[in-house]
Amino acid sequence: DAGVTQSPTHLIKTRGQQVTLRCSPKSGHDTVSWYQQALGQGPQFIFQYYEEEERQRGNFPDRFSGHQFPNYSSELNVNALLLGDSALYLCASSFQGVDTQYFGPGTRLTVL
Amino acid sequence: ILNVEQSPQSLHVQEGDSTNFTCSFPSSNFYALHWYRWETAKSPEALFVMTLNGDEKKKGRISATLNTKEGYSYLYIKGSQPEDSATYLCAFEDTDKLIFGTGTRLQVFP
Numbered sequence: 001d002a003g004v005t006q007s008p009t010h011l012i013k014t015r016g017q018q019v020t021l022r023c024s025p026k027s028g029h030d031t032v033s034w035y036q037q038a039l040g041q042g043p044q045f046i047f048q049y050y051e052e053e054e055r056q057r058g059n060f061p062d063r064f065s066g067h068q069f070p071n072y073s074s075e076l077n078v079n080a081l082l083l084g085d086s087a088l089y090l091c092a093s094s095f096q097g098v099d100t101q102y103f104g105p106g107t108r109l110t111v112l
Numbered sequence: 113i114l115n116v117e118q119s120p121q122s123l124h125v126q127e128g129d130s131t132n133f134t135c136s137f138p139s140s141n142f143y144a145l146h147w148y149r150w151e152t153a154k155s156p157e158a159l160f161v162m163t164l165n166g167d168e169k170k171k172g173r174i175s176a177t178l179n180t181k182e183g184y185s186y187l188y189i190k191g192s193q194p195e196d197s198a199t200y201l202c203a204f205e206d207t208d209k210l211i212f213g214t215g216t217r218l219q220v221f222p
Contacts, residue, residue: 042212056209103156
């Protein structure tokens with residue numbers, strides 16, 4: 001049983017560019033949450049998708065947007081990249097948003 | 113703004129030592145407290161989900177306790193082994209989203 005997978009593993013972009021990160025949830029899970037972990041910080045909640053709708057959103061600007069597909073996989077898009085967007089982006093899946101969230105290995109984004 | 117704090121920030125112990133770390137969280141509107149173990153270059157691994165005051169959970173040599181009235185949880189590792197080296201994160205569950213602490217980085221030396 002495949003766990004949560006994320007792609008790509010690493011990504012280097014320049015300021016002002018746009019990026020798309022991808023996540024496939026654990027089998028049987030229908031909810032995907034995205035977190036950003038900056039250096040020296042704990043993961044911070046970006047948003048959560050359930051039934052292809054954004055259900056909750058953390059304190060992130062509109063440059064951060066997402067999407068969930070009918071197969072429950074999800075994308076995180078960041079527009080107009082800033083140096084401060086450099087971080088590890090984690091995806092977590094769960095069943096109907098309750099109980100344990102299972103995490104992927106993350107995508108390391110570097111903005112130059 | 114909900115704040116979750118963990119201490120110590122890092123810990124270095126010898127193989128065989130027992131150790132413990134603390135997670136502090138808001139005591140009001142408590143729903144659940146999660147513990148994760150995160151090894152370098154791997155995915156965070158769920159250890160425990162704790163929901164009841166006085167709860168005590170155990171997984172092998174690792175155990176955790178919960179005090180929701182005063183807003184803290186302890187994670188204990190008995191007889192630490194080098195493979196226990198990892199960052200241990202706690203997270204307060206707030207309406208289906210997790211509010212994480214900054215973690216305790218444990219290194220166990222042989």
